[in-house]
Amino acid sequence: MPEVDLSASRRCVRCAACLPHCPTYAVAVDEAESPRGRLALMDAWSRGILEANDEFWGHLDRCLGCRLCESVCPAEVPYGALLDRLRASERAEGRPAPALHRILRRLAGRPQALALLGRVLGPGAALGFRPTSPLLPASLRPLAALVPDPRPRAWRPPAGVPLRPAATGDVALFLGCYARVLRPEPLRAMLRVLTALEIPVVVPPRQTCCGALARHMGEEKEAERLAARNRRAFAGARTVVALDTGCLGSLRISLTGQETQEAGACEVVEACRFLDRILPPHLPTARVAPRLVVHTPCTHRSVAGNPDAVPHLLGRLGLEAAPWGRGAGCCGAAGSHGLLYPETAAALAARAWAPPPPEGASILTTNVGCALALGARLRLDARPGKICHPVEIIDDLWSRALGGVTGCHGMFTKMGG
Numbered sequence: 001m002p003e004v005d006l007s008a009s010r011r012c013v014r015c016a017a018c019l020p021h022c023p024t025y026a027v028a029v030d031e032a033e034s035p036r037g038r039l040a041l042m043d044a045w046s047r048g049i050l051e052a053n054d055e056f057w058g059h060l061d062r063c064l065g066c067r068l069c070e071s072v073c074p075a076e077v078p079y080g081a082l083l084d085r086l087r088a089s090e091r092a093e094g095r096p097a098p099a100l101h102r103i104l105r106r107l108a109g110r111p112q113a114l115a116l117l118g119r120v121l122g123p124g125a126a127l128g129f130r131p132t133s134p135l136l137p138a139s140l141r142p143l144a145a146l147v148p149d150p151r152p153r154a155w156r157p158p159a160g161v162p163l164r165p166a167a168t169g170d171v172a173l174f175l176g177c178y179a180r181v182l183r184p185e186p187l188r189a190m191l192r193v194l195t196a197l198e199i200p201v202v203v204p205p206r207q208t209c210c211g212a213l214a215r216h217m218g219e220e221k222e223a224e225r226l227a228a229r230n231r232r233a234f235a236g237a238r239t240v241v242a243l244d245t246g247c248l249g250s251l252r253i254s255l256t257g258q259e260t261q262e263a264g265a266c267e268v269v270e271a272c273r274f275l276d277r278i279l280p281p282h283l284p285t286a287r288v289a290p291r292l293v294v295h296t297p298c299t300h301r302s303v304a305g306n307p308d309a310v311p312h313l314l315g316r317l318g319l320e321a322a323p324w325g326r327g328a329g330c331c332g333a334a335g336s337h338g339l340l341y342p343e344t345a346a347a348l349a350a351r352a353w354a355p356p357p358p359e360g361a362s363i364l365t366t367n368v369g370c371a372l373a374l375g376a377r378l379r380l381d382a383r384p385g386k387i388c389h390p391v392e393i394i395d396d397l398w399s400r401a402l403g404g405v406t407g408c409h410g411m412f413t414k415m416g417g
């Protein structure tokens, strides 16, 4: 009988409220690929009724860990915590995490190595590899497809941004591991917006990956090692701002000991919520606006908990951003899941892109994994459009209103205040 405590799985009352929200159930239409089915598997295994064979692990491994089920569960089954616990026990019993996951997790803490790999694999790379190149091993093609053009390089802060450990009372910016290399534009935009608002912000240099990749794959020691390093880097910070909702939960656990945002010595805040809180009442608003649609990442629904933050924030600036996608509309990224299970990822992406976003629209998303997956899909389909973090839109709007500094996308032609 396994020693891990999965008794909370018995709180499930089999009501099925979670089923329409589960992306893997939506594509497989199989009870064992649903939250309810997976909870029943966990329960049976923990009682010693069911053997943990390959079929058992397959159903659990295909779970995205998106926790959309948890966010709608009337019985408050702590699905994410149960899954993390199960995976930790799996690792403790000697079943290793997939090799590709371990490579991705190691790269997360090594931005220079990640940038180098991106420049070798990426579409603009010196070696000329395209994601479809026959020279590239099949297992690396999905990874190569994610690397955006232009060639990635490790992030450097713009001149004038204090690059120092957080001191008591600071607002500090969390960079993310993959984000700082593969999508640094939103970070630069956020720093420009904060500078325009005269909000002093520091960037602790010794910060590292939030640990989500390790935590959700059951690699507890590694997650705690990263958490300890981030605690040292952000010690004293009053507010830590994170742009990527995929990092939010793990970063909160690392810095505050809990995933929910409670008032305390340190808060970890999603960037749009932070900006909504600090923006002054009278703002420059857009008179001519680009076409915007919002893709809401699973983690913005299930962890950040304020999926309306983006339309609300942009609405204050006179911008309309229509929702794009549907419930159970995972883009197929889901951390390392999309690379480990490309067939499931492709089925999820096909579902998410039906219907596709309006031609030429900018797709706003608050998570780097989704941004990379959506960008890869745009490139694959040779479809006009851009993937932006909402902060880039605000930067673009404000940069022009404040004197013509070039914004990330140059979308606005006229401003009014």
Ligand code: SF4
Binding pocket: 011, 012, 013, 014, 015, 016, 017, 018, 019, 035, 036, 039, 069, 072, 073, 074, 075, 076, 077
């Ligand atoms: S919503 Fe909660 S209680 Fe209902 S079936 Fe899903 S996990 Fe079980």
Ligand code: SF4
Binding pocket: 021, 022, 023, 024, 025, 033, 034, 035, 038, 062, 063, 064, 065, 066, 067, 068, 069, 070, 079
């Ligand atoms: S975490 Fe996501 S994929 Fe896994 S069972 Fe819940 S809703 Fe489905």
